[in-house]
Amino acid sequence: MSELPPITYTLEYPYTRTTGPVVGAFLTALRDGRILGSRCGDRVICPPLEFDPDTAEPVAQDLVEVGPGGTVKSWTWIAEPTRKHPFQQPFAFALIVLDGADTALSHAVKARGIDAMSTGMRVRAQWREERASAVTDVYFVPEADAVDTYVPPGEGEVELTEHLISLDFKEAIHPFRERFARGLIAGKFIGQKSPVSGKVYIPSKGYDPLARVAMTEADDVELPPVGIVAGYTVITPVQYYGQKETEPYIRASILLDGADQPLGQQDIKNIPHDEFRSGMRLRAVFRPESERKIVEMDNRWGSTGGVIDHWEPTGEPDAPPEKYLEHLF
Amino acid sequence: MSTEEIAIVAVAQTPSYRHYNDTEPSLLMTLVNQILADTKLDRHDIDFTIAGSCDYLSGLPFAFVSNVDGFGAWPPVYESHVEMDGAWALFEAWVRLSMGDIDLALVAGSGKSSPGSPREIFPLQTDPYYTAPLGFDPVSAAGLQAQAxxxxxxxxxxxxxxxVSRSRRSALANPNAQVAKDVSVDELLKEPYFASPLRKHDLPPISDGASALLIARGDKARELTDKPVWIRGIDHRMESHHLGLRDLTVSDSTRISAEKLGLKSGPVDVAELCVRYSPEEIILVEALGLSGETNINPSGGPLCGHPVMASGLIRIIEVAERIRSGEAQRGVGHAASGGALQQNLLCLMEGGA
Structure with missing residues (x-):
């Protein structure tokens, strides 16, 4: 048997945040080529804060320009940057006390090598050509490498920031899920029957959550491709970030004959909404064997997408509610 | 409020796996079943359950809900969750039992770091305007702290x-450790920098794992075990997330917690410290005022196995096990969260009937 590829997925959340008066002023000035700190008692804090960090009391907004030169208070040479770092070649993160400030800013220093870095060294801010009203609009270089450029001011005040979180994950398919997946490719539904409670789960999570026991391959059972609509909802797709659907569709839970847990998240697009109902008997129609692919499979929910083409009514009489009412979800 | 003392009566932990090819609930289920078997309790004898985990780690939204399977959720149980290390779940459970109306609480922490990239995930803990957009990660924070x-x-x-050398050697006696080796300081110093002045071995190994313990009040604790480990106090404190506002060479939060708990009012036989980066041990030992009489990280600590969200609770379990075995009479477990020891928790424990 060929190896099933590892499961990969990307988790993304697009964040839009209001900046408030102090962070907004800082980001606006940064975009326009200036760095601001906030006066707090007899200190100047950079990056500026709305509050006194020692007492948490709000402070009157009194922003002052600092930098663009500064002194490195501590540093670390990053030999293997991550995709999220400001530079993709080795660089330094440093704590930089900007001229006129009393506290240090955490930021990136682009230097020729680790030997160009030392505590107490002088650095200077450099502005990126493309600016996004974000803290990444600048970076620092050793003072000798600095080139002062004209930074044309942008328009308006920065009041919002956009931050797309995007994380990649990859893991091997778990053994119980692999047997479910291989079953689907062979046109079969493989579940597991608990040796303790006798409950039949599909797709199984590898354990019986009622009896709290692990299950093994010996507990695998094959279920027929026929079942009852145990519950459903008609979803009108809201066009949020990442939405792929455009038309209303049915999402149903289907209780296969012999199962105690319905196969959830089944998309129904071939049956008119006004004909669809709980209790209806359906049969899975698999794609031709050569076209079956395990897509969007994960280790938690499983997925039948890419394997089942659609569900068709069997034409049998509807099942009575007592057959499925305890198995809605 | 009850003034009755609360004790740890049973503990369990999984190994620190590099890749655990099964679900997080299954990790927890193993531990819960072990604790129930050890105490001869039924699931429904337990009044309160609480877990610490982080959905971002394995990238599964609402993973903490799936984790409830590990505890058994039917018929419904009284449960809570913290998006923090299990040590903070213990704090909530300890406060909950102090209310005096229930006797038993089951606490767990679990996490699988292997599916994701921790250096890309953890920057999301930081300030979303000033720090997170730089991808500023805890390894980099530890590098700045080390240089300072x-x-x-x-x-x-x-x-x-x-x-590192001492921790890895100690871990040779820890069956749950992921990295254990007798390696000399000179050999370690030949390795290249990763985040200078830190080398890769100054960092914790990426780990999957879980930990759990059962706490009980007063007579209930004495009924369940002849070796209760009494929790004499838990204190946790947090410092600024702006590194530039802190003196990175000290841990004020840890020092104040130790003072509040009266750590130095008696001998400290053992200390298990959540040393995720080797320089943290030097800072923590100073903050706690530990001397040569204290056995520090006999398990090897997080440098030898670091299932994030379970790792702090494991420190407390390691101390509790040594008190139960009679190897120690009094000890402290430490948990940490955030970059450069931003947040710290201390749990002071003692043996005795």
Whole structure:
């Protein structure tokens, strides 16, 4: 048997945040080529804060320009940057006390090598050509490498920031899920029957959550491709970030004959909404064997997408509610 | 409020796996079943359950809900969750039992770091305007902290390597450790920098794992075990997330917690410290005022196995096990969260009937 590829997925959340008066002023000035700190008692804090960090009391907004030169208070040479770092070649993160400030800013220093870095060294801010009203609009270089450029001011005040979180994950398919997946490719539904409670789960999570026991391959059972609509909802797709659907569709839970847990998240697009109902008997129609692919499979929910083409009514009489009412979800 | 003391009566932990090819609920289920078997309790004898985990780690939204399977959720149980290390779940459970109306609480922490990239995930803990967009990660924060220690004359790279060498040697006796080896300081110092002045071995191994313990009040604790480990106090404190506002060479939060708990009012036989980066041990030992009489990280600590979200609770379990075995009479477990020891928790424990 060929190896099933590892499961990969990307988790993304697009964040839009209001900046408030102090962070907004800082980001606006940064975009326009200036760095601001906030006066707090007899200190100047950079990056500026709305509050006194020692007492948490709000402070009157009194922003002052600092930098663009500064002194490195501590540093670390990053030999293997991550995709999220400001530079993709080795660089330094440093704590930089900007001229006129009393506290240090955490930021990136682009230097020729680790030997160009030392505590107490002088650095200077450099502005990126493309600016996004974000803290990444600048970076620092050793003072000798600095080139002062004209930074044309942008328009308006920065009041919002956009931050797309995007994380990649990859893991091997778990053994119980692999047997479910291989079953689907062979046109079969493989579940597991608990040796303790006798409950039949599909797709199984590898354990019986009622009896709290692990299950093994010996507990695998094959279920027929026929079942009852145990519950459903008609979803009108809201066009949020990442939405792929455009038309209303049915999402149903289907209780296969012999199962105690319905196969959830089944998309129904071939049956008119006004004909669809709980209790209806359906049969899975698999794609031709050569076209079956395990897509969007994960280790938690499983997925039948890419394997089942659609569900068709069997034409049998509807099942009575007592057959499925305890198995809605 | 009850003034009755609360004790740890049973503990369990999984190994620190590099890749655990099964679900997080299954990790927890193993531990819950072990604790129930050890105490001869039924699931429904337990009044309250609480877990610490982080959905971002394995990238599964609402993973903490799936984790409830590990505890058994039918018929419904009284449960809570913290998006923090299980040590903070213990704090909530300890406060909950102090209310005096229930006797038993089951606490767990679990996490699988292997599916994701921790250096890309953890920057999301930081300030979303000033720091997160830089991808500023805890390894980089630890590098800045290490360099600050060196510049202040408080430590050398050799001191960091000595922490690693000793920890890995200690871990040879820990069946749950992922990294255990007898390796000399000189050998370690030959390795290249990763986030200078830190080398890869100054960092914790990426780990999957879980930990759990059962706490009980007063007579209930004595009924369940002849070796209760009494929790004499838990204190946790947090410092600014702006590194530039802190003196990175000290841990004020840890020092104040130790004072509040009266740590130095008696001998500290054992200390398990959540040393995720080797320089942290030097800072924590100073903050706690520990002397040569204290056995520090006999398990090897997080440098030898670090299932994030379970790792802090494991420190408390390691101390509790040594008190139960009679190897120690009084000890402290430490948990940490955030970059450069931003947040710290201490749990002071003692043996005795």
């Amino acid at each position: 220690l060196i510049d202040a004359g408080k430590a050398t790279e050799r001191d960091f390597a000595e922490v």
